[in-house]
Amino acid sequence: MSEMLPQGSVVGILGGGQLGRMLSVAAARLGYRTHIFEPAANPPAADVAHAVTTAPYEDKAALAAFADGTHVITYEFENIPTAALDLLESRRPIRPGRRALAISQDRILEKDFLTGLGLNCAHYAAVNSAADLDSALTRIGTPSILKTTRLGYDGKGQARLTTPADAPAALAAMQGAPAVLEGFVNFTREISVIAARSASGEVAAYDPGENVHKAGILHTTTVPARLTAAERSDAVLIAARVLNALDYVGVLGVELFVTPDGLLVNEIAPRVHNSGHWTQNGCAIDQFEQHIRAVARWPLGDGSRHADVEMLNLIGDDILRVPEFARQKDTAIHLYGKAEARPGRKMGHVNRILRKG
Amino acid sequence: MSEMLPQGSVVGILGGGQLGRMLSVAAARLGYRTHIFEPAANPPAADVAHAVTTAPYEDKAALAAFADGTHVITYEFENIPTAALDLLESRRPIRPGRRALAISQDRILEKDFLTGLGLNCAHYAAVNSAADLDSALTRIGTPSILKTTRLGYDGKGQARLTTPADAPAALAAMQGAPAVLEGFVNFTREISVIAARSASGEVAAYDPGENVHKAGILHTTTVPARLTAAERSDAVLIAARVLNALDYVGVLGVELFVTPDGLLVNEIAPRVHNSGHWTQNGCAIDQFEQHIRAVARWPLGDGSRHADVEMLNLIGDDILRVPEFARQKDTAIHLYGKAEARPGRKMGHVNRILRKG
Numbered sequence: 001m002s003e004m005l006p007q008g009s010v011v012g013i014l015g016g017g018q019l020g021r022m023l024s025v026a027a028a029r030l031g032y033r034t035h036i037f038e039p040a041a042n043p044p045a046a047d048v049a050h051a052v053t054t055a056p057y058e059d060k061a062a063l064a065a066f067a068d069g070t071h072v073i074t075y076e077f078e079n080i081p082t083a084a085l086d087l088l089e090s091r092r093p094i095r096p097g098r099r100a101l102a103i104s105q106d107r108i109l110e111k112d113f114l115t116g117l118g119l120n121c122a123h124y125a126a127v128n129s130a131a132d133l134d135s136a137l138t139r140i141g142t143p144s145i146l147k148t149t150r151l152g153y154d155g156k157g158q159a160r161l162t163t164p165a166d167a168p169a170a171l172a173a174m175q176g177a178p179a180v181l182e183g184f185v186n187f188t189r190e191i192s193v194i195a196a197r198s199a200s201g202e203v204a205a206y207d208p209g210e211n212v213h214k215a216g217i218l219h220t221t222t223v224p225a226r227l228t229a230a231e232r233s234d235a236v237l238i239a240a241r242v243l244n245a246l247d248y249v250g251v252l253g254v255e256l257f258v259t260p261d262g263l264l265v266n267e268i269a270p271r272v273h274n275s276g277h278w279t280q281n282g283c284a285i286d287q288f289e290q291h292i293r294a295v296a297r298w299p300l301g302d303g304s305r306h307a308d309v310e311m312l313n314l315i316g317d318d319i320l321r322v323p324e325f326a327r328q329k330d331t332a333i334h335l336y337g338k339a340e341a342r343p344g345r346k347m348g349h350v351n352r353i354l355r356k357g
Numbered sequence: 358m359s360e361m362l363p364q365g366s367v368v369g370i371l372g373g374g375q376l377g378r379m380l381s382v383a384a385a386r387l388g389y390r391t392h393i394f395e396p397a398a399n400p401p402a403a404d405v406a407h408a409v410t411t412a413p414y415e416d417k418a419a420l421a422a423f424a425d426g427t428h429v430i431t432y433e434f435e436n437i438p439t440a441a442l443d444l445l446e447s448r449r450p451i452r453p454g455r456r457a458l459a460i461s462q463d464r465i466l467e468k469d470f471l472t473g474l475g476l477n478c479a480h481y482a483a484v485n486s487a488a489d490l491d492s493a494l495t496r497i498g499t500p501s502i503l504k505t506t507r508l509g510y511d512g513k514g515q516a517r518l519t520t521p522a523d524a525p526a527a528l529a530a531m532q533g534a535p536a537v538l539e540g541f542v543n544f545t546r547e548i549s550v551i552a553a554r555s556a557s558g559e560v561a562a563y564d565p566g567e568n569v570h571k572a573g574i575l576h577t578t579t580v581p582a583r584l585t586a587a588e589r590s591d592a593v594l595i596a597a598r599v600l601n602a603l604d605y606v607g608v609l610g611v612e613l614f615v616t617p618d619g620l621l622v623n624e625i626a627p628r629v630h631n632s633g634h635w636t637q638n639g640c641a642i643d644q645f646e647q648h649i650r651a652v653a654r655w656p657l658g659d660g661s662r663h664a665d666v667e668m669l670n671l672i673g674d675d676i677l678r679v680p681e682f683a684r685q686k687d688t689a690i691h692l693y694g695k696a697e698a699r700p701g702r703k704m705g706h707v708n709r710i711l712r713k714g
Contacts, residue, residue, distance in 0.1 A: 031692030
């Protein structure tokens with residue numbers, strides 16, 4: 001394997017939200033400085049970064065100066081404009097690479113990629129018109145869900161169809177954007193695997209977590225997930241297959257549905273993932289450091305789990321519960337330093353250690 | 358108890374070394390911004406701080422501006438000039454308070470304070486002249502050790518006396534500074550207790566660690582320390598007595614000698630302590646967060662130990678061993694981002710998890 005990135009090198013991070021913030025802390029722990037690129041002013045990551053560039057992704061001069069001040073670039077979210085990536089990639093290595101980004105930016109590319117690997121997804125069909133939606137409904141039926149192919153997250157850009165009569169309203173909700181109809185999956189639970197691949201091709205996965213959503217936003221992740229031994233190993237092998245197929249370097253999140261017929265892949269995220277925050281208090285090496293290790297060409301760290309953990313997101317006014325959590329045993333609080341607690345905004349999370357050892 | 362410091366408040370930290378760096382990360386985790394005051398350029402803490410002031414402690418304008426930009430001030434080392442503290446304290450609360458600083462800055466004040474609490478220390482006597490040293494040697498004898506009363510750390514400003522004939526050389530080594538002669542302690546091991554006291558007077562202590570020094574610098578701390586149950590509770594009670602006597606708010610390190618006749622207090626440090634770094638990988642809430650919790654008027658966190666840990670300091674060229682440690686299981690690496698690896702310089706540390714649960 002190539003040389004580890006020298007001490008004192010600068011890791012560029014695209015995106016200055018809470019994921020960038022926690023990546024920045026992990027990079028510092030390994031002796032690196034971080035430079036955050038973020039269009040919004042005063043991003044959460046700025047509090048723990050060596051340098052911050054505040055500029056839009058269309059500002060080529062800012063992007064070039066940012067790239068030139070870094071030794072390697074990574075990102076905390078997948079919706080980075082292609083032109084910005086082209087410019088950055090011409091100057092510095094970007095890890096994970098472009099292919100993972102391109103695939104995860106587009107639900108249809110993603111599903112084609114996953115099914116091409118022999119993995120199971122919900123039935124799906126591209127929808128660009130009323131005629132497309134009619135024919136997709138004939139094949140997939142209801143209940144089903146229509147989603148924009150790009151830029152969806154936390155339940156945004158989605159419309160549920162209970163009967164075919166819901167089609168016009170669902171299509172209107174897409175506001176003309178390309179969409180995909182997905183068959184409803186009758187799952188018993190939703191899990192995710194946070195897995196990593198190093199620059200030398202070494203793969204490691206954290207124990208799968210079980211996710212509960214509320215109003216389309218992750219509410220809790222609990223480890224261990226309630227899985228059979230076969231499901232557990234299937235989940236980890238699916239993540240490994242995705243990582244290897246993408247020649248991936250870094251941490252990847254894979255969301256899976258557990259069904260009576262086996263595991264279906266819901267989606268992949270080419271980055272550290274909210275459902276992996278429990279690793280901060282359940283493992284010697286958490287997902288943020290694991291990602292930086294991969295990006296900086298270190299060997300992967302030991303991600304074995306030493307505790308049962310429940311991660312609870314603090315959304316909006318949940319931040320008011322911090323004094324209550326601060327008094328509780330076996331409870332670690334992680335706040336993002338966001339000034340304003342808007343509804344639906346992720347303000348922090350709490351890792352509750354349920355059982356040690 | 359008073360209100361917890363509001364989210365987004367600024368915690369000022371005097372000193373930008375590795376302790377300030379790790380305090381800064383802990384403050385961010387609790388939703389605070391940090392402002393570092395440090396005379397040296399590019400201090401390790403700057404990589405993870407919201408703001409940095411580079412100025413000497415004699416720069417009153419810089420101190421005032423720093424204080425005015427913070428909501429509360431703490432420190433990572435005890436040798437802050439009194440005039441600077443006077444100025445800062447007139448503008449913002451300093452936690453822990455002045456008395457702890459004053460005592461720990463002066464070995465004689467410290468020993469007088471400790472023995473005044475009924476705690477045992479090595480025999481000691483103030484030495485300001487050859488005559489003082491003669492009479493101290495008559496009472497305390499050799500082997501013994503002469504130390505400057507102020508500004509000593511990591512074995513600096515110390516001279517060992519094997520026989521009374523060593524007196525002139527030892528006194529010369531003090532370079533005219535006030536000194537204290539300490540009787541040699543025939544200890545079986547050295548331990549330390551990292552303990553905390555909250556603004557409401559709540560006290561908590563981490564499990565004592567066993568320390569091994571090399572060339573006057575901490576080499577390893579291992580938990581649990583090899584102690585009897587009585588020694589363990591004595592150690593914790595000593596720390597609690599010191600905390601309460603000082604009306605202390607924050608984390609304090611107490612170094613103790615284990616002798617056949619019981620525990621002797623070696624010294625106290627009114628700050629997070631190198632021998633408490635193991636808490637980062639052995640406890641849900643580490644010493645850095647515990648300190649920030651106290652300073653920010655939070656309840657103390659859960660510091661119960663979930664693993665046996667050995668902390669190994671990386672001194673000077675030990676940094677070259679990072680690739681070796683990076684490959685090891687159960688091993689967490691913490692680097693300080695220092696550019697130059699000088700002999701005796703603390704570059705980072707490694708927490709090895711010896712046994713979980």
